[in-house]
Amino acid sequence: MKLSAETDAQGHAIEECVTFGGGQTWGPVVLADVSLAGETAAKLPVQIMDDAPDRCARPAGCGDNGTLINDVAGFSANGVLGVGVFAQDCGAACVGAASPLAIYFSCAAGAAGVCTPANVALTSQVTNPVAMFAADNNGVIVEFPTLQNANGDLTAQGKLTIGLGTQSDNTVPLTGVTVLGTDAAGDFSATYQGTVRPALIDSGSSSYAFDDPTIAVCDVGAYIGYYCPAVAPLAVSVVAAGRGTNTGTSTVAFAVADPNTFVAGATAFTNLGRRCGARRTLALACRSSTAARSMSASASASQVSTPGRSTRTDADATDVARHGNRAARSCLPAPSQSRRSRDRSPRRPRSDARCCAEHDWRPP
Secondary structure: OOOOOOOOOOOOEEEEEEEEEEEEEEEEEEEEEEOOOOEEEEEEEEEEOOOOOOOOOOOEEEHHHHHOOHHHHHHHHOOOOOOOOOEOOHHHHHHOOOOOOOOOEEEOOOOOOOOOOOOOOHHHEEOOHHHHOOOOEEEEEEOOOOOOOOEEOOOOOOOOEEEOOOOOOOOOOOOOOOEEEOOOOOOOOEEEEEEEEEEOOOOOOOOEEEOOOOOOOOOOOOOOEEOOOOOEEEEEEEEOOOOOOOOEEEEEEEOOOOOOHOOOOOOOOOOOOEEEOOOOOOEEOOOOOOOOOOOOOOOOOEEEEEOOOOOEEEOOOOOOEEOOOOEEEEEOOOOOOOOOOOOOOOOOOOOOOOOOOOOOEEEO
């Protein structure tokens, strides 16, 4: 399949190095017509991983030390559709920086070509296709069934519904929710054992991620680095609080199991946990089998939650997101506004280090 390459003003190819919690991907940005559920985003900028060998070599720092996950085995998927409230994967930070971030690159032709960091217009950045649909373009709902086995199910089949409040099958509850406002980075606050940290919800990862040095960590077996509590399951709870104008609170309770007791061959879990390492962000997930990445391009965005049942996000004009014990909803800015247990959610640039947010689906 021949796809048109995105190029800069000099005619150089635009390529991208995307950082995920489990590694990095490298490849050109091209234009493609993307269709989902009968709706099409025409000429959508997408990144092609591990493209033809005559492409420019990846720059130093992208995928070094075995962190490149460009193939299906390393990425644990054929591709990824971002479930979040940002229309672009970098946004304004990659448009006019005095020193361009090492995310988008201008690359001279050929494998020996030189790639240098470059600013890229919003219209040329990799974009969530839902934001480009003609209708039902304000978000998505991700649904997974309640798992049958506390120690993991072999499979879990979910459903992606496009749009929020635009069709009979994507209505949004208007009552019985608590509003949790988010800041410009899409974070709300979470208090865990007396410490307040930035927190987010992410549908692209495989475990709850939070720092607690009192919980033992697995040092043998297939889950090295994950929590292995001495007494499992270990009950955990945090108090989520909104930022900005919507400062509601909601207690989120979940459990952390010893993953060495998981069913052999299981790929879906509700109780896998791990540390964030040196990072300081708390990563929340839903009580059951789903979580949604909760990020915002505007400080006016917010999240809304019903403790023990569902979580919804709302905003006065821009971004909203939703998750629940069965459904995750993520809303996007209006179009007119311009993984193996790998974390497969891209990291947007920000000033402080953050830990990947997690949910309970783990690829085979």
